[in-house]
Amino acid sequence: ASSSSSSSAAFSRLSxxxxxxxxxxxxxxxxxxxxxxxxxxxALSNGRAVVALESTIISHGMPYPKNLxxxxxxxxxxxxxxxxxxxxAILDGVPCIGLSMEELEKLANLGHKAQKTARxxxxxxxxxxxxxxxxxxxxxxxxxxxxxxxxxxGGIGGVHRHGEHTMDISSDLTELGRTPVAVISAGVKSxxxxxxxxxxxxxxxxxxxxxxxxxxPAFFTETSGCKVPCRVDTPEDCAQLxxxxxxxxxxxxxxxxxxxxxxxxxxILIAVPIPKEHSASGSLIESAIQRALDEARDKNIIGNDAxxxxxxxxxxxxxxxxxxxxxxxxxNNALVGAKVAVALAKTRE
Ligand code: PSU
Ligand code: MN
Numbered sequence: 001a002s003s004s005s006s007s008s009a010a011f012s013r014l015s016x017x018x019x020x021x022x023x024x025x026x027x028x029x030x031x032x033x034x035x036x037x038x039x040x041x042x043a044l045s046n047g048r049a050v051v052a053l054e055s056t057i058i059s060h061g062m063p064y065p066k067n068l069x070x071x072x073x074x075x076x077x078x079x080x081x082x083x084x085x086x087x088x089a090i091l092d093g094v095p096c097i098g099l100s101m102e103e104l105e106k107l108a109n110l111g112h113k114a115q116k117t118a119r120x121x122x123x124x125x126x127x128x129x130x131x132x133x134x135x136x137x138x139x140x141x142x143x144x145x146x147x148x149x150x151x152x153x154g155g156i157g158g159v160h161r162h163g164e165h166t167m168d169i170s171s172d173l174t175e176l177g178r179t180p181v182a183v184i185s186a187g188v189k190s191x192x193x194x195x196x197x198x199x200x201x202x203x204x205x206x207x208x209x210x211x212x213x214x215x216x217p218a219f220f221t222e223t224s225g226c227k228v229p230c231r232v233d234t235p236e237d238c239a240q241l242x243x244x245x246x247x248x249x250x251x252x253x254x255x256x257x258x259x260x261x262x263x264x265x266x267x268i269l270i271a272v273p274i275p276k277e278h279s280a281s282g283s284l285i286e287s288a289i290q291r292a293l294d295e296a297r298d299k300n301i302i303g304n305d306a307x308x309x310x311x312x313x314x315x316x317x318x319x320x321x322x323x324x325x326x327x328x329x330x331x332n333n334a335l336v337g338a339k340v341a342v343a344l345a346k347t348r349e
Contacts, residue, residue, distance in 0.1 A: 055088060
């Protein structure tokens, strides 16, 4: 009873607020409505596997036209493995879950003209009818909002180097602490402070699990020198626990299940190391990262411009080598993610 009375109080406050606003703002499809594509909507209502995908990686993470090509290929990998891709973006102020080809193309063409949209930016982009490319934090928010438990990306944001002074800590980490979505990534790039990123994830109470490795992966390379808190080793007994599910993914499912069942409330970070054959030369990339970091410091590039600048410069400085690795690992994550999503959907059958 107390929850219904508090929600009716909230509702009446909202109604009062609405009286002061122009009614057209609250027309169906107006400010604050979310558009779900027919394919995603159908999958969600039939309990089929859905994988959420972010869009900052398209607009700010890769150059045109590789960004568009990759976005299409990643969606194809998800589909080929039995799940429905739901790329998330805000178009003309409307949060969209699942994009058409034309919408993907629009976003890829906009590139940096799209607004990089983290959680804090969502209301502003919606209110100004802007075009927003969602980061990990905003994509997690929307995935959870419409009931998608799994999200695939390349790399997440983290604690920036010297973050102990700048306090530049990606809202991806706090989102993982508050939103129950499992995020599959290849770890974090060494443009960031990886040990502090793991410390902060611990502070946020986020379960960090890595796939078949003792070390948290560093995006372009399999190793970071940091031990992963939870190694996932595909134990057969876990497969038995949940019957018909694929053995090598079963432990993830048990973790995701335990997290949801206990209502821990936060997310899970599943780190899948880049496949060996695609892992770029560590020292080549490391020197490009060092140079990009120096340039960012000299140009005083800070705040939410830092990550896109560093990604762009590392891509340029490695002459496309880092981009090729980046594309390969995102597709590998999509493969793992689609399989986990399909297995998750089976638990609901
Ligand atoms: N790391 C990458 N590629 C990316 C990003 C991070 O290797 O595209 C993007 C993601 O959208 C991530 C965001 O959520 O950058 C983090 O930005 P910031 O550090 O400003 O929180
Ligand atoms: Mn930041």
